[in-house]
Amino acid sequence: MSQLRKDLISGRWVIIASERSKRPDDFRGAGEARTETADSFCPFCAGNESKTPPEVYALRREGTQPDQDGWSVRVVPNKFPALDRGEKTQRRQEGIFESMSGVGVHEVVIETPDHGLELSDVPLPHLRDVLETVRSRIISIEQEKQYQYVQVFKNKGRAAGASLSHPHSQIIATPIIPKRIKEELYSAERLFKKYQGCIFCRIIGQEMGLRQRIVYSDRHFCVLAPFASRFPFEMQVFPLRHSAHLADMTPEETESLAATLKSVLSKIKGLLSDPPYNLVLHQAPNPSLVQGDWPGMSKDYHWHMEIMPVLARVAGFELGTGFYINPVPPEAAAGFLLG
């Protein structure tokens, strides 16, 4: 089983994924570029259902059987999970260091049976189905009441960390709250007091008024290039209605989010030559766990997504100290994406 380890100085948690760990010989030549060949065999394609662990959820044509063909969206446990379901996790002290067993959930959302159809290319109703599937899995995992936080993310392209090219997202549920989310929660609480209201709502209001960094907006969502963007063409997707959890979305809002994502993902694909990207959900911790020690989650926090293209020609970078250099002002990025 994997291990969760806490960095004493930064408070950051790391999964040491021993299940994925390599033998010494795997390290030799580790610096060499991977050959970028097409996947010769894809376990996520229709017809290969037996090559994944048994599905935990799927949208299927009536009359079809689990782990058979006939699905449109399919969720399976990760075959090489970073974390595993198991006994309630216990903290362990190793000298001054803290660790715990790697108890958690690691699932893969296979977004379409069609290997070549990207999330930006699927029809809107299908994209809505993907979002409904993610929503359904979040609700189900949170009801297990063992995991403080459900992380949802999508790595597209090898340079963004994807090891398989078939369109998919990942869900990782952890017994602790990630560092950046914790910081955002505390910060949101502090800024709520300062501004007498949700700081995210306030930012959205200011940006919608200024219109300098807005990339997209409709009745329920807006997409903006953040004022202090770390990376060129970084984007944040916000629901206009204040809400701390993606799972709170109404069916109408889910439709709207599908249209929003289709629009911005198509734009970065078309205008930036189909770059690799990371998409990350930021939401409040598991609401089914009572956590007296966390800032008032639903009042202060506002869920959103971050989209970060990985761009070779205009890369921004981190100096290694939490300080970023970005060569593309967000106003220029928004202007370019608006066309």
Next chain:
Amino acid sequence: MSQLRKDLISGRWVIIASERSKRPDDFRGAGEARTETADSFCPFCAGNESKTPPEVYALRREGTQPDQDGWSVRVVPNKFPALDRGEKTQRRQEGIFESMSGVGVHEVVIETPDHGLELSDVPLPHLRDVLETVRSRIISIEQEKQYQYVQVFKNKGRAAGASLSHPHSQIIATPIIPKRIKEELYSAERLFKKYQGCIFCRIIGQEMGLRQRIVYSDRHFCVLAPFASRFPFEMQVFPLRHSAHLADMTPEETESLAATLKSVLSKIKGLLSDPPYNLVLHQAPNPSLVQGDWPGMSKDYHWHMEIMPVLARVAGFELGTGFYINPVPPEAAAGFLLG
């Protein structure tokens, strides 16, 4: 001039480097991989001194002139600086957002006149000269009393962010303290109180006793694979003597650091197929500025370097929420590097 912008929620500062900014057409095709050809012309090579801004420091053979051949280590302002020297920086409010003009220093340390000679390959006395040069620049920039923090880092290889392959490091001095350093300072202060002593000294003591994660040690330095390593083969280089600033090093310690770096950089080059890497100095803020609002810097903090190889075959990655997955336990990494 560039702009420094603060992210309201995270407190993170970003340099929006407009001097480096691109025209809209530069964005098209931004996702395409850069062609990895050898540099056809290198402004850092001996003989091309006129192609860089005038040098601010150099170690030269007696009788040679500035900006001529005859140097062994040379420091020049970055031709495309992220920050520029200028008027004292002023904070500006844009609605609820905070920014300031991009006043700062951005220099390049050209580590050798020889394009093909890496830092791990230069003779020990030369490596010591590079370190003495960095030390000298830090002291000089800190005496300007305008910059709260001096960042020193090395990106080797395109995948690590280097745009030129000639061996070089960079120095960026900023009017503010980077987020991660700030966090480390506060954390070090808090943990000093808890453990009645420097937490870094305590970690070094525990690790030197255990010997499970020590990659190298001599009379003055040790290198360890951190307990909660984010990346495979991540390393931290610590002086054994408690000190908050690299510039405090004695000549004997500088010799020792040169030998330490040569050992570990040669190891990752030889054993991991010459991977790209990032090397980052972590030290306390500028001691020549009196900063009443910062935790007792020299008592609590302990300077160190982080070395992060960029490894294609065993990549660790971040989930986008400050949570990392690392497939190589640091004990395995240390064992492998010890051979």
